[in-house]
Amino acid sequence: GENVEQHPSTLSVQEGDSAVIKCTYSDSASNYFPWYKQELGKGPQLIIDIRSNVGEKKDQRIAVTLNKTAKHFSLHITETQPEDSAVYFCAYIGVTGGGNKLTFGTGTQLKVEL
Amino acid sequence: GAGVSQSPRYKVAKRGQDVALRCDPISGHVSLFWYQQALGQGPEFLTYFQNEAQLDKSGLPSDRFFAERPEGSVSTLKIQRTQQEDSAVYLCASSQYRTGEETQYFGPGTRLLVL
Numbered sequence: 001g002e003n004v005e006q007h008p009s010t011l012s013v014q015e016g017d018s019a020v021i022k023c024t025y026s027d028s029a030s031n032y033f034p035w036y037k038q039e040l041g042k043g044p045q046l047i048i049d050i051r052s053n054v055g056e057k058k059d060q061r062i063a064v065t066l067n068k069t070a071k072h073f074s075l076h077i078t079e080t081q082p083e084d085s086a087v088y089f090c091a092y093i094g095v096t097g098g099g100n101k102l103t104f105g106t107g108t109q110l111k112v113e114l
Numbered sequence: 115g116a117g118v119s120q121s122p123r124y125k126v127a128k129r130g131q132d133v134a135l136r137c138d139p140i141s142g143h144v145s146l147f148w149y150q151q152a153l154g155q156g157p158e159f160l161t162y163f164q165n166e167a168q169l170d171k172s173g174l175p176s177d178r179f180f181a182e183r184p185e186g187s188v189s190t191l192k193i194q195r196t197q198q199e200d201s202a203v204y205l206c207a208s209s210q211y212r213t214g215e216e217t218q219y220f221g222p223g224t225r226l227l228v229l
Contacts, residue, residue, distance in 0.1 A: 042222055043118070043220035101147065102147075103159070
């Protein structure tokens with residue numbers, strides 16, 4: 001079935017350090033991999049996404065890498081700031097089941113300490 | 115422009131009551147999704163609409179859950195005879211087109227507590 005494993009579940013870094021979150025998925029036909037940030041009491045907000053025709057995408061301090069062979073994708077945040085503290089979810093849209101629904105990871109609670 | 119809005123933001127129901135949760139998607143968005151998010155977990159898919167057609171309801175946990183989008187814009191998720199296990203945040207998302215590989219924009223969610 002559709003499944004995505006996300007690690008670590010919690011991550012604490014010092015301000016200015018980098019943070020890396022990794023996900024592994026099961027649906028080999030997946031082509032779209034978004035990352036969402038969720039703050040307390042709010043809905044998930046898209047921060048970056050990647051499609052299977054590229055291996056890496058960068059947007060300022062945020063980058064995502066994709067290894068389709070290994071079915072891994074990762075989120076990299078550089079120069080972390082306190083406002084980066086939130087829960088981050090990886091997700092993918094599988095081709096099975098209609099090709100529209102997002103399957104989410106279990107989330108990573110990122111805490112950026114001063 | 116305006117994002118996805120949901121109402122109410124919070125709902126407390128007694129076990130056995132019926133509840134209705136409303137979603138206003140971004141204007142003009144073709145696709146609308148409902149997800150359920152338990153405490154400390156990622157969102158889980160419930161159902162999907164393309165305009166007024168409900169194309170996938172494979173994630174609805176029981177026949178007590180019912181969703182509609184009669185005019186292809188506003189959607190309502192109804193839960194009949196609520197149970198304690200229904201307590202969760204219910205998220206609505208919309209996307210512009212009908213293809214799968216595009217951004218889904220989420221609303222703030224409705225937090226449902228069943229006592």
